Amino acid sequence: MSTPPTNPATGPAESLDTDRLPAHEDPGPQTVTLAAVPLTRGSLPRHAARLVLLGAVGLGAALFAAGLGATWGAVLAAVAYTVVIYLWSRSVEGTRRAFDRFVTAVVSSAFLVALVPLASVVWTVVDRGLARFDTEFFSYSMRGVVGEGGGVNHAIFGTLIITALAALISVPVGMLTAIYLVEYGRGALARAITFFVDVMTGIPSIVAGLFAYALFELFYGPGVRMGFMGSVALSILMIPIVVRSTEEMLKLVPNELREASYALAVPKWRTIVKVVLPTAIAGIATGVTLAIARVIGETAPLLITVGITTSDNFDPFDGRMATLSVFSFSQYATPGIPREAYFDRAWSAALLLILIVMVLNLGARLISRLFAPKTRG
């Protein structure tokens, strides 16, 4: 951080102010056209931004207290902050610095705006979902239930069975493909696989469901529904995620480890199994957990391959099963009487689903923290 030179023309009294630049701001040189123009121009006091922000928030709070909606209060506060800081900075620091402050305000507000949906979604689901978060909800199925009561016991098991089967299919295929890409893959085949794994990431989930249906219809005839079809559809969505994350982790394994192993005449496959995979296992487990979290909430493919049922069915090879996501959708889309009972169940199932996903996400973080290979000692 350089100190702006003291200009004799402006005198030491003014240069004191220019010395106090905000710590994160670089003193930009200003256009100098005449010798008489001071080399440095003024800058806002160090806490200018914070003061204006405080004022703007105060204004927003005052408007909110005066009966305006919270949304409008926040919007007006943001606009007020942007305008005030821009005009103030423009009068003191010039247009370039003023525009810089303007962009800072806009970018920061954009970030805050993006957090609103996240907060709103979580708040809505928790608020409405708690209505039916009781023991009956977890221990009963919907068999014979009309109106109030009933639970999601059958859907919880359906979700767990179908997702576990999907993981059972995707993890070996995904991991072996990643091993191929990192350890063996050369040339056109490896490039093609890399490219199509990327493309596969973008397959719409409903298309994966249609594929599973088309595949099973050939063997079982039209109208077939079974849990395993859902697992196949989910594994189409899951495989590319597993490949991608495993590949990233295997690439992080230092080559020295492989070379040391080869130097001891260890065969390549044993090197991979005993050296490379154990080193990367924490990252791979994290990736697999995140992949499970990604597919456990899928609705569309399960809706058209597994369907929905009201009673327990724990056999994934025989007929319809219930899953949490489809349960939530069907309760919401085709409510009976009283409607509130159906909506409450839909929101409670959604809350349970979001809890499962969040726990899986946190679990993934924990795995990567706890089982990360020690770099020293």
Add this chain to the structure above:
Amino acid sequence: MPSTTEKTPRRGTVQRPGDRVFAGASTGAGITILAILAGVAAFLVIEAWPALWASDEEMPDGEGLVLYVWPLLFGTLISATFALLIATPFAVAIALFISHYAPRRVAVTLGYLIDLLAAVPSIIFGLWGAAELAPLTVEPTQWLADNLGFIPLFEGPASATGRTMLVASMVLAVMILPITTAVVREAFLQTPRLHEEASLALGATRWEMIRMAVLPFGRSAIIGGAMLGLGRALGETMAVAIVLSGSAGVTFNIIGSGNPSSIAANIALRFPESSGLDINVLIASGLVLFAVTLFVNMGARAVINRRRDFSGAN
């Protein structure tokens, strides 16, 4: 990168059976993935085949496949396009905030917060859009219809329930925000440090540094990330299925109560009750969706990979 430094075994190395099995298994897994993708295309074509050759009278609405799919394709494209228009500026701003504005200590956590949006299941976004967001938009859309009705998009009459194309697009925008942000953020973080420091040293303000060093470097990532988001939005099912009550045909009016449904939502809503040729028709529409998303995603990957080749950051 292992591929550049790893020594390939010299010729004459003993090939143990274990090696052969392992190499075969992993190569086989790779080929399986290619086979699955080819299988997806092949089975969809097989199942869609009867619908492609059926006469117009046999169609669900008796007008032929093209006229059946077109309004749905239009609904898909228009919802995804508006989602893209809403999400991309936010994604760029958020990526900039995380990479260049936020204090470094909290930047990772903030990025994680945005990634959490991607973890929320789509059904929950759908429920949220229909129950929370839709009622909020009733008054603003009424205002739009009254005051800006001369623009075809806001022609009105505004929907009384708020379950409009606008809300569907907003929900889709929230859903594609994380993936676009992630791609753009990665590119911004890779901006060569020397470029940034050079422009700061020449006296640029932070915004001028971003405009001259960061944005040109990340331009293709912005395009690629936006296209990836577009691919997501095109195929997103539940949010549209829950928010929209798709009924009307092609219309640009995004705040009315009659909206075209999207391909994916139409499949999800009709498939459970369909049988016979209707199934084939739905699968044919799914094939169209598959082709469109495949095209968009391949384009996006090509743009992103081209940047990787020429970025000079590696």
